[in-house]
Amino acid sequence: MKKFLLFTVLFAAIAVGPTLTLAQHGDLNKIPHGINPNAQSPNFPTEYSATTGGTRSVTKMTYRGGPLINTPTIYIIWYGNWNQSNGSDTAAGQQLIRDWAGGIGGTDYYKLNTSLSVANYPISGNVAFMAGSNEITDNGTSTSLSDTDIQNIVNRNVGGVGKLPYNANGVYFVITSSNVNASSGFCTNYCGWHTYGNISAGHVRYSFVGNAKRCITSCAAQSTSPNNNPGIDGAISVLSHELEEANTDPDINAWLDSRGAENADKCAWTFGHAQWQEPNGSFANMNFGGHDWLIQRNILKTGSSFYCMVNQFQN
Numbered sequence: 001m002k003k004f005l006l007f008t009v010l011f012a013a014i015a016v017g018p019t020l021t022l023a024q025h026g027d028l029n030k031i032p033h034g035i036n037p038n039a040q041s042p043n044f045p046t047e048y049s050a051t052t053g054g055t056r057s058v059t060k061m062t063y064r065g066g067p068l069i070n071t072p073t074i075y076i077i078w079y080g081n082w083n084q085s086n087g088s089d090t091a092a093g094q095q096l097i098r099d100w101a102g103g104i105g106g107t108d109y110y111k112l113n114t115s116l117s118v119a120n121y122p123i124s125g126n127v128a129f130m131a132g133s134n135e136i137t138d139n140g141t142s143t144s145l146s147d148t149d150i151q152n153i154v155n156r157n158v159g160g161v162g163k164l165p166y167n168a169n170g171v172y173f174v175i176t177s178s179n180v181n182a183s184s185g186f187c188t189n190y191c192g193w194h195t196y197g198n199i200s201a202g203h204v205r206y207s208f209v210g211n212a213k214r215c216i217t218s219c220a221a222q223s224t225s226p227n228n229n230p231g232i233d234g235a236i237s238v239l240s241h242e243l244e245e246a247n248t249d250p251d252i253n254a255w256l257d258s259r260g261a262e263n264a265d266k267c268a269w270t271f272g273h274a275q276w277q278e279p280n281g282s283f284a285n286m287n288f289g290g291h292d293w294l295i296q297r298n299i300l301k302t303g304s305s306f307y308c309m310v311n312q313f314q315n
Contacts, residue, residue: 029252031262032190033241035218036269058266058306059257061116061299066253068121069205072246073128073170074101076135077157080143080177080211088213088231089177096227096291097175100236101129103289104243108311115301116248116255116263123247136164138174144181150174150208151197159201166201171246173239178211178231187215192238194246205250207242211235221269226284226292237295241268244298267297267308274314285310 076097082089104110105127114125128134136157142149153174159166171194181187192209212219213231220234227233241264248255249262256262271294275285284292297308297315309315 030193030195031245031252031260031265032185032193033238033265034190034268035187035215036191036221058299058308060304061255061257061261061263061266061301061306063116063118063255064253066249066251068116068118068123068254069169069171069247069250070122071105071124071126071128071169072243073167074134074243075158075164075167075170075172076101077153077164077172077174078135078137078177079140079145079153079174080180082137082177084177084179086178086213088211088229089179093211093229093232096229096232097236097239098129098131098135099289099291100239100293101127101134102131103291104240105129107286107288108313109240109286109288109295109298110244112298112300112309112312113244113247113263116299121254127243134164143179144183145176145208147182147184150182150206151199154204154206155199155201158199158204166204168203170205171243171250172204172206173242174206174208175235175239176208176210178213180210181214182208182210186210187218191219191234192242194242196251205246207239207246209235209238209242212238221271221294222282224280224282226278226280226282226294228280233294236293240264240295241298263299264296266299266306270297270308271295272297272308272310272315274310 082094111125114123117123138153138157154172158164158172194207196205211231212234216223216230220230223230225233245262245264271285275283277283284294286293286295297310300307300309
């Protein structure tokens with residue numbers, strides 16, 4: 001297997017709404033999704049209340065010439081113990097992620113990415129996912145994964161008989177249960193990341209996202225959630241963030257701002273006005289796939305301006 005070209009770039013701290021530090025952690029070229037910088041509350045932090053926020057213009061992004069993905073296909077590699085009786089690492093938790101993967105494409109939220117289309121690389125706003133066919137369980141037992149371990153998990157599960165198919169337009173998510181840590185900084189410096197590289201099957205785009213139950217105050221916005229599973233609901237917000245960045249910057253050489261932030265980074269941990277309260281006291285701002293969700297805003301490009309939006313019509 002070809003080795004990754006190692007990068008020594010250190011991404012400077014940037015302000016994205018709530019202060020968020022983006023920095024290189026580990027040995028891959030990636031832009032991590034930083035931890036939640038805001039105070040936690042049992043329900044919903046006041047920083048995100050529906051009476052604050054509003055349409056927020058953010059600094060300009062520049063297209064650097066790299067490829068975009070027209071319609072990404074989600075593939076899931078389940079890693080860790082997903083048969084725990086803790087209310088999070090369960091078949092029900094996995095089903096929530098399947099419902100997210102099968103429902104996010106074509107939503108008004110995900111169509112925000114189409115505003116970053118360029119002439120040679122149009123973005124459709126759709127996402128492909130087929131439950132069962134697009135997922136696999138890795139039987140590894142380590143509970144502490146380095147960046148190289150995660151790369152190896154992707155390598156051994158993609159391409160060939162009994163594995164996930166190789167797809168140049170795929171985004172392969174290594175999703176870990178709450179008993180698994182990523183040693184380069186999960187829960188302390190980041191909640192997830194996406195990157196790219198060459199494995200035995202070919203050039204791939206892939207992502208790591210951990211179960212936020214491991215660090216609910218770092219990687220989730222609320223400790224009571226729309227689907228009564230704050231660890232998975234928190235992870236789904238991060239999964240959305242990483243999916244849209246892999247769509248608009250798959251090789252980390254397409255849409256970036258002057259400080260190295262991608263589209264979703266510029267709106268991280270902001271949720272906008274389009275919120276409502278659930279019967280259990282949690283908040284949500286989107287509905288798709290048969291569920292309510294609280295998911296971070298993303299960029300809408302209008303002319304030469306960029307805004308953090310829930311969808312094309314609501315901030």
